Amino acid sequence: MWFLSLLLLAAMVFAIVDIVLRDNAEIKHLPKVAWLFLVILVPLLGTVLWFTLGRDVPQRLSRPRPTLVSRPAGVSRPAAPPAPSQGRDVRTTEQQLADLEREIEEDRLRAEIARKRAERDRGSED
Structure with missing residues (x-):
């Protein structure tokens, strides 16, 4: 039984960290503060609702996995191309x-x- 409590605690902490780190545009249905209160006050229901309804999971472009290649000293990584703005104002x-x-x-x-x-x-x- 202690395992379920530990699992719920871990899921709740993960949900709280996820809520805090997400941009407001990626949160659906309620403001960020309301989601935090819901997850803290009703841990099981709040966590389940957050992961099912509250998050807007962005569509990610498939990228090749980075390889571990050592670079000679003084050689920097090439600049990453700018992320495409998907209808969002980036100013x-x-x-x-x-x-x-x-x-x-x-x-x-x-x-x-x-x-x-x-x-x-x-x-x-x-």
Whole structure:
């Protein structure tokens, strides 16, 4: 019987670590904090629900397994290609804010140009 308790404890700890380390976009149905409370307060049910319903398992590209090859001193590994973004925005918050500020400024300038053209057209009609 102690084996089942140990197994449940290990599964619960694994679930908690998995919840904490996952990105919010990979968590379904409830917020991260709610999943943590569920797993901690109702260990068996919470853990089972987390692994069946709570996680969004990303589709991984099949990659060849790395081989253990020793490299000569001073030779670095080749840079890994960037991971494909699957419809997700990979910009930082600062980049998103800068882009948004540029868009707002462009809209303001367009509105000002349209206003000046309208004033010019009204002036030429008189």
